[in-house]
Amino acid sequence: MFYVSFAYDLVRSDTTKLLLLYVALFVFAFQIIKKSGFNFSLLVIFSVAFRLLFLFATPNLSQDFYRFIWDGQMLLSGFNPYLTTPNFQMELGVITGFHNQVELYNGMGSLSASHFTNYPPINQLCFLFANLFPGKSILSSVIGLRLIIIAADIGTLYFGKKLLERLKLPSTKIFWYILNPFIIIELTGNLHFEGVMIFFLVWSLYLLHVGKWKWAAIVLACSISVKLIPLMLLPLFFNFFKLHKNEENATSVLNPLKRLNLPKLITFYAIIGTTILLLFLPFFSMEFVDNYSKTVGLWFGNFEFNASIYYLIREIGFAITGYNEIAIIGKILPIISVLIILSFAFFKERNNLTRLITSMLLVLTFYLFLSTTVHPWYIATLVILSVFTNYKFPIVWSLVVVLSYLAYSNSTNSENLYIIGLEYGIVFSIFIWEVALKKRLLVS
Numbered sequence: 538m539f540y541v542s543f544a545y546d547l548v549r550s551d552t553t554k555l556l557l558l559y560v561a562l563f564v565f566a567f568q569i570i571k572k573s574g575f576n577f578s579l580l581v582i583f584s585v586a587f588r589l590l591f592l593f594a595t596p597n598l599s600q601d602f603y604r605f606i607w608d609g610q611m612l613l614s615g616f617n618p619y620l621t622t623p624n625f626q627m628e629l630g631v632i633t634g635f636h637n638q639v640e641l642y643n644g645m646g647s648l649s650a651s652h653f654t655n656y657p658p659i660n661q662l663c664f665l666f667a668n669l670f671p672g673k674s675i676l677s678s679v680i681g682l683r684l685i686i687i688a689a690d691i692g693t694l695y696f697g698k699k700l701l702e703r704l705k706l707p708s709t710k711i712f713w714y715i716l717n718p719f720i721i722i723e724l725t726g727n728l729h730f731e732g733v734m735i736f737f738l739v740w741s742l743y744l745l746h747v748g749k750w751k752w753a754a755i756v757l758a759c760s761i762s763v764k765l766i767p768l769m770l771l772p773l774f775f776n777f778f779k780l781h782k783n784e785e786n787a788t789s790v791l792n793p794l795k796r797l798n799l800p801k802l803i804t805f806y807a808i809i810g811t812t813i814l815l816l817f818l819p820f821f822s823m824e825f826v827d828n829y830s831k832t833v834g835l836w837f838g839n840f841e842f843n844a845s846i847y848y849l850i851r852e853i854g855f856a857i858t859g860y861n862e863i864a865i866i867g868k869i870l871p872i873i874s875v876l877i878i879l880s881f882a883f884f885k886e887r888n889n890l891t892r893l894i895t896s897m898l899l900v901l902t903f904y905l906f907l908s909t910t911v912h913p914w915y916i917a918t919l920v921i922l923s924v925f926t927n928y929k930f931p932i933v934w935s936l937v938v939v940l941s942y943l944a945y946s947n948s949t950n951s952e953n954l955y956i957i958g959l960e961y962g963i964v965f966s967i968f969i970w971e972v973a974l975k976k977r978l979l980v981s
Contacts, residue, residue, distance in 0.1 A: 539565055540587050544594035544726060552946040559939045562718035570716060575709040577698075584694065584715045588687045588725040592680060598942065599727040599914075603644035606678045608654050609664030610635050618661060619825045623650040636673045644675075653828040658816045659762040660730050682728045689736040690715060690724065696736075697924065700743045704891060704925060714921045719913070719935035729914040734763040735921050742925075746890050750778075754805050758812035765833070766918060769874070769904060771809065772882035773896050778802045839863070843911045843941040845961040846870075848954065863909060870907045877903045891925065898922040898931070902968070913938045930967040937963050 539562050547554060573579050596602050604623075611618040614632050623642050627650075631638050642650060656664070663685050670681030697711040714720055724732035737760035744753035761767045778798040841847065841863060847870060854862035881896045901918055905911050916938055919931035940960045944952045 538590070540590045540721070543722065544591045544597075547597050549598045549942055549945045552943050555942060556939060559718065559722075560936075562722075563936055566716050566718050570709075570712055575707075577709060580709070580712050580716065581694065584712070585687070585691070587716075587721055588683075588690065591721075591726045592683060593676065594726065595676065595679060596727045598722070599729070600644055600646055601649070602679060602682060602728040603641045603646075603675075604649045604654070605656075605664045605682060605728065605730075606637070606668060606675060607641045607645060608656060608661055609666075609668035609678065610638070610641070612661060612665045613668055617820055617822075617825070618654050619820050619828055620653075620822070622653055636668075637675050640675060653832045655829065655832040656730075657762045657765060658820060659759055660733070660764070661820075663730060663733060663763075679728065683725060686724050686728060686730065686732045689733040690720075692736040693732070693739050693921065696740045696743045697921070700739065700746060701925065703743070703746050706925065710924050713932060714924050717920060717932070717935055719938065720917060720920060723914040724917060727914065729917070730763055731914050731917040734760050734766065735918060736760075737763060738767055738918070739921060742890065742894065750801065750805060751808060754808035755812050758809045758816070761809070761813055762816045766901070769878055770897050770900065771806065772878055773893060773900065774805065775802070775882045776885070777893055778805065839867075840910045842909075842944075843913070843938075843952070843957060843960075844909050845911070845957070845965075846906050847909045848957065867909055870909070874904045874907050894922055894925045895928075898926055898928060899972070902931075911941075913941055928971050930964060930971055933967045934964045 539558055543558050543562070547558065549555060569583055570580065573583075607623060608618040611621075611626075614635050616626075616632070623645065626632070627638075627642055654661075663682070667681030667685060668678050670677050670684070672678075672680075694711055694715050697714065698708045701708045701710055720732075723729055737756050741753045741757040741760060744750070744756060757767060776797070778801045841851075844851075847866060850866050850870075851861060851863065854860075854866060878900050881900050885892075885896055898919060901922070905915060905919070908915075916931060916934050920935050923929065923931040937960045940956050941952075943956050944950050
């Protein structure tokens with residue numbers, strides 16, 4: 538079984554085996570979906586079974602889970618994980634009742650150990666609950682983390698199917714996410730909590746479509762409180778809440794701003810903001826604000842991995858100045874991302890959920906194209922949003938993103954820019970075809 542080999546008999550430095558298994562799993566998934574005749578129940582069984590194969594496996598492509606367990610143990614020991622770094626905590630000594638403290642510290646690596654945690658409060662609660670799983674070993678906590686992520690994927694399957702049906706799309710489209718080997722490996726296998734964030738996001742979109750917009754706001758806040766990424770989607774709701782036709786007048790037709798249902802829009806944003814503040818409240822202090830803002834800022838000004846446009850600009854800057862200008866470029870690219878988001882928010886009509894989801898997909902795509910760091914699991918949100926659209930480029934990206942792991946084939950973990958160029962050459966080609974050229978050629 539390919540998944541068993543991937544889970545229990547693979548190291549990320551063995552790139553030949555990694556690539557062969559990964560591609561084989563994509564072919565395997567396609568064949569299962571095709572030969573099942575889109576039998577929904579059968580595909581559900583496969584989806585759960587493939588995830589359970591990873592249950593007792595220690596993640597082999599990422600060491601982030603050590604920090605997840607560390608933060609959970611900090612909470613169980615009565616400490617606020619946002620206020621100290623693992624380095625500082627180890628200098629103070631081993632905490633009584635903190636299981637596997639030395640092993641977790643050594644496992645997470647020096648980079649994670651030297652920085653404050655950047656995981657929002659619901660994510661922290663997941664870490665805490667995972668450490669309550671019976672047993673005191675690292676593996677028992679890994680199983681706890683994995684069961685939470687599997688449960689979230691089942692929730693995404695449930696609400697994703699219901700949302701597809703309401704949008705009058707084939708419900709089996711959800712399996713391009715649920716049975717996608719990339720999703721199974723990066724979320725269930727490597728324990729990345731984008732899966733939990735996505736569960737809340739899809740649930741929120743479903744609630745929005747059925748008219749329960751207040752509950753949708755609360756659930757969307759929960760999504761943000763797992764991972765901050767959905768924060769950048771909030772401006773896109775600006776044009777979503779419109780007055781009903783019988784509430785419009787001649788002035789509102791001429792002035793788009795007056796066509797907005799401002800009371801509902803303001804309440805929607807207020808519920809989201811209040812819920813997020815309440816979730817952060819147990820951890821709040823001025824020291825927390827300072828630590829958290831600095832840690833989040835590091836991702837824009839210090840780290841670089843698997844980037845596309847940023848790498849091109851970096852090379853141009855290096856040719857001109859002779860230095861890596863990440864400190865400058867890392868401040869400019871987020872501004873460009875914000876301008877793109879605002880252009881979608883104010884100049885694009887999104888008076889139905891399909892248009893809203895399409896805008897979300899494109900906004901997040903542009904954000905990742907402009908990012909200095911694009912870890913493979915960041916693509917998961919694009920994959921789920923693409924299920925509700927006609928775009929396929931995220932599915933292609935979820936296949937070729939495995940090329941980024943070739944950086945671990947050498948002792949220095951240095952990237953081969955030709956490999957990165959191949960990955961993004963494929964992604965950009967499909968993206969430009971689907972977004973810019975396909976419609977024009979079909980019209981002509």
